[in-house]
Amino acid sequence: MSRETPAAALLPSEVPVRFLAEDGTRADEHGGYAEPPSDRLVEAYRLMVLGRRFDAQATALTKQGRLAVYPSSAGQEACQVASALALTEADWLFPTYRDSVALVARGLEPGEILTLLRGDAHCGYDPATTRVAPQCTPLATQTLHAAGLAHAMQRRGEDAVAFALIGDGATSEGDFHEALNFAAVFKAPVVFFVQNNGFAISVPFEKQSAAPALAYKGVGYGVRSEQVDGNDAVAVLSVLDDAVAHARAGRGPVLVEAHTYRIDAHTNADDATRYRDQAEVEKWRAADPVRRLETYLTGRNLLSDNDIERFRAEAETFAAGVRDTLNADVEPDPMSLFEHVYAVPTRQLAAQRALVAAELEAVEG
Amino acid sequence: MSRETPAAALLPSEVPVRFLAEDGTRADEHGGYAEPPSDRLVEAYRLMVLGRRFDAQATALTKQGRLAVYPSSAGQEACQVASALALTEADWLFPTYRDSVALVARGLEPGEILTLLRGDAHCGYDPATTRVAPQCTPLATQTLHAAGLAHAMQRRGEDAVAFALIGDGATSEGDFHEALNFAAVFKAPVVFFVQNNGFAISVPFEKQSAAPALAYKGVGYGVRSEQVDGNDAVAVLSVLDDAVAHARAGRGPVLVEAHTYRIDAHTNADDATRYRDQAEVEKWRAADPVRRLETYLTGRNLLSDNDIERFRAEAETFAAGVRDTLNADVEPDPMSLFEHVYAVPTRQLAAQRALVAAELEAVEG
Amino acid sequence: MTEISMAQALNAALRDAVKDDDRVLIFGEDVGPLGGVFRVTDGITADFGEERCFDTPLAESGIVGFAVGMAMGGFRPVVEMQFDAFAYPAFEQITSHVAKLRNRTRGALSLPMVIRIPYAGGIGGVEHHCDSSEAYYTHTPGLRVVTPGTPQDAYDLLRDSIDSPDPVIFLEPKCRYWSKEPVSFTRDGAPMDRAVVRREGKDVTLIAYGPMVATALETAEAAKAEGWDVEVVDLRSLSPFDDETVTASVRRTGRAVVVHEAAGFGGYGAEVVARVTEQCFHQLHAPVLRVTGLDIPYPPPKLERHQLPDVDRILDTVARLQWNDEPVVAGA
Amino acid sequence: MTEISMAQALNAALRDAVKDDDRVLIFGEDVGPLGGVFRVTDGITADFGEERCFDTPLAESGIVGFAVGMAMGGFRPVVEMQFDAFAYPAFEQITSHVAKLRNRTRGALSLPMVIRIPYAGGIGGVEHHCDSSEAYYTHTPGLRVVTPGTPQDAYDLLRDSIDSPDPVIFLEPKCRYWSKEPVSFTRDGAPMDRAVVRREGKDVTLIAYGPMVATALETAEAAKAEGWDVEVVDLRSLSPFDDETVTASVRRTGRAVVVHEAAGFGGYGAEVVARVTEQCFHQLHAPVLRVTGLDIPYPPPKLERHQLPDVDRILDTVARLQWNDEPVVAGA
């Protein structure tokens, strides 16, 4: 019964941590958190502009049939960019399908980020070198991998943490529970970051959970927890910096919930009008994270019109690059199907490869 | 974000609820809980005596080869008896393999309780008429069934709750998390009662969880929670009565954790000396729930030596009955194997039944 | 009879079941107001209320385990797993409870519940959205496993599954959701545990189910050009298996090919081969062959055509059925 | 060579692997101080420290998912699922991640991990403790599945599995844990993906694995009395399958019976029948038959003898292999 940390120390603040009001002025409901240095905030702003443009471009590419499907991060840029900024290159990031903007902010190649959704391969980048796990579709499963990898790094004395992204809906899966518990018991250096964007496809948060907030789950595992206004980049960055530092210092895992909103439909293929009011969307548009940070930074003279212009131009160039990459036709090699099922193809697979090769030859004449 | 119940209202009391000190005197760390009426306490005592004797008898029967295996409830009698007493006949009980004493207290036939462990059939009693689900082995899976059944009863407006027993180790399984969440979201009338007996086979609670206590899990689901001294029958009964009343009144699920101890090894087949000190066991023997309640009740003149004698005699007779039942040889009918795989046996199974029947005939001549 | 798609036929079956039986409840992820990602439950919440068709938290083991409890409590749950691979979290509940509860309680409790699973590929889905997982379920005694190949069967089999006192794994071939035909709602089709001969032929039997029924029928047409008269058997019920219909066909034709999308190794087709061979050994002119998915994780969209059995691959296999051999002398 | 039990051979393999390779870690439920419920990890924590062999929280999906992360991070986890049916909670992790990670990342990440699963029955275990779950894993591309039938193979196969760059499902036949033989630790046995002929014979091939290898050998002895000279092939590797060894045997004998404990329908034996039949059709005097568990949930202890293939049931099946028939004319 006598446990290291008293329960109260694990509970999140009662209201989400906030530095900025919706209009971009200071709100200062941030408890003891420190405001991140301004160069980090400007960098966050730059990446959020980039991310938003990337996101719009990706959605446009679905209309042109260049991407099979795209789950937009619009509205969640503060969360996604802060996730990348809170980490070093040595840290591991575990994204879901929704977290393309976090991968952009991490510096991955846009073409490689979109490989999965374009249908070329299951994962476009090299997880070993980027230290970014494959974008994960089976919900919540990646949180366990993050806990395990964090523990592996901890055993080896590496100065690195694992950072797992997860949606509100996915927190209902058993794997999330098991991951929190394993992380806590092994005191693994891992941060679980829940982007509560209000929906799991069509299911609103009210039907997902009856908890006061998802951040209240941590105490049940002995995991320090926090909740934050997910559309306030200053707050998200501050809280995540702190969480990562906590994990990095060997003080155990942290659970952070960001309250945000999925502005677009679940994916381009989804029709959100079937299950939610446009009025709600508009309400959240008013809390737009990019504009909010922009107002704050310009108000404090940390960002000039010139900077804004420059960042937008950079984003346009970036988007053009994405377009070009995605417009180039790539035909994945059918023989690759057989290469990485096992370290060395089995006799059985060699035979099947021969069959497919013969078919291709027959077709190609 | 605005939720029905503020987080603080869901949290358990900081120390486990207690009415009795280990020596059987009043302790009164019981917050606002009411002491159950004395006739219920005497009944609890009677059943605890009965349960303990039953338990010893079952363990003895394993030595004689009459039972394949038996997981003892010794030390957990307060929890198990209170579980049965807190329920009406209309309520459903979901036991695990460890909860034989709860089933004895519920009034099930001892022979039917032991059918599973004797190896005759997977479930000895009729769950539909007893409203006791089969003793569950796949850990934590039954908590979801309890939530679903509670919701079914709620839909039909039945005045009944479901009551799920679960061990400390099993709370680590994903299903427990999903069950708490489903129960909370549907506001199902179900009580989850964790008997934290300190071990999951050989794994001590410290390796199972880093939480301040398992009862702290409730808040993360919006589930009211409590923790109680599991060796204090007065406290357990009081807290469970309250929890069941809460659920019955339509106010949603409740999670209760009892802090208790598994006095015997995991089962007769286990060797607990491999992983724990006898000193720890002795410490907990001093907190024995039966003696504690006995001291309290005799001290308050609610229990006479005569009563104690009578209850012990009753328990002896009961144990003799168990012995007789288990010593009678029962040969389950091999043809029964094919009867309840589907509502009506398939052609395939009919053919297999014929095969086995032919084999039996050949053997029997 | 109006022409409707398989998704619409399933929707009609659900509606009619909800109408006819108060105990029928539909739940799962996004089956409520959204109507499911494939619109199979479209409009049911609007028309029958959230009481009858509702969204749950996002947890498949939870959905199935909760349904077990509700079925124990007298309801007839029809739950949806959003995609094949997303039913795996429920595997323990399905295998250790759904399949076994009747048996464990010697008939005292039955679990009339249906687990609907959109399965298989062919729609350009990304990883984990295209598994053919039937073999996991068919190997589990206590489950019924059915899969429609046509809109009419989608209606009939789903109605029968909901009425079944046994739990049913209902596998919906995603790539056929939009295929159309006139559908009657009179429920006078074959019983749910019977296979049907979809096309008669005398030279060789193609045994198919779910997504591959249409492919088998196409192949049968194409085979005419090769001079082969192909019979097509649609299994419908994968478990139990209708030996009678299948072996009768194979005995007539003397040759058979089993077709499925799932990986071949340890796939459902192996069972078909094994039992047909055992029962028809002396009538077979050639071994029963299989055309199946490759033994690899389901490929990314741009490569999935190599995974899927198609007319050519099936015809190539039919061609290997020793048409020109002398009658085979065993042991030779 | 000292005579040791299969459990001891497994223990020796784990110890030697831990000794030889710093990256090897053993974890799971009760594998630490207790040494596992079957004592397979006995004394390893005491001898190598908790660093190398430790208990985890009780959650199988957690154990496997955590192991995936550790393997991504450079370790070689060897995890234990306490019993067959208790691996089902990990089914999603196994199927969607363990089996696929190498493929999904085009070789960038490999998962050298071993999932040890005590399986099958014959020890009087209660429900959920006796499942033969091999078919679920063998049908999943990307996994290797092996199972020893002897103490020597227990040692050799487990060492090879731990060294394998691919994830391995290592199935341990519970009822053989206590069987003994002299075991050499020199690792000069057959490669892990090969079957072996355990006993030569010329009339019929019994194909067995895991718990049934000993039963097949007993049957071969008993068959002498009937005048049958029985060859016994022990598969060892269920996936990949060693076609070469098996078909060579069946071509020699012309008759085969596959034996396993798992339910027959959709069981692993069906795959063996299908591929052997395809490859040896003209050499077969009779269809390849199966002796398997019944298609029912595993029975309670007092009835389990009816579930398990035994010498008599196998001999009865061998007797059905058309010994007295004229050479079969196909199509007759």
Ligand SMILES: Cc1ncc(C[n+]2csc(CCOP(=O)(O)OP(=O)(O)O)c2C)c(N)n1
């Ligand atoms: C195990 C599993 N079940 C179901 C799905 C299908 N699915 C994909 S996304 C999604 C909703 C996820 O919601 P949330 O976790 O809130 O993340 P968001 O999409 O809002 O970012 C669902 C149900 C899945 N991918 N995996």
Ligand SMILES: Cc1ncc(C[n+]2csc(CCOP(=O)(O)OP(=O)(O)O)c2C)c(N)n1
């Ligand atoms: C899913 C699952 N995994 C593993 C087991 C094996 N097992 C049986 S009891 C047990 C320990 C359970 O501990 P706890 O939940 O604390 O209950 P207790 O036995 O202490 O009452 C384990 C690991 C199981 N029955 N089910």
Ligand SMILES: [Mg+2]
């Ligand atoms: Mg969401």
Ligand SMILES: [Mg+2]
């Ligand atoms: Mg316990």
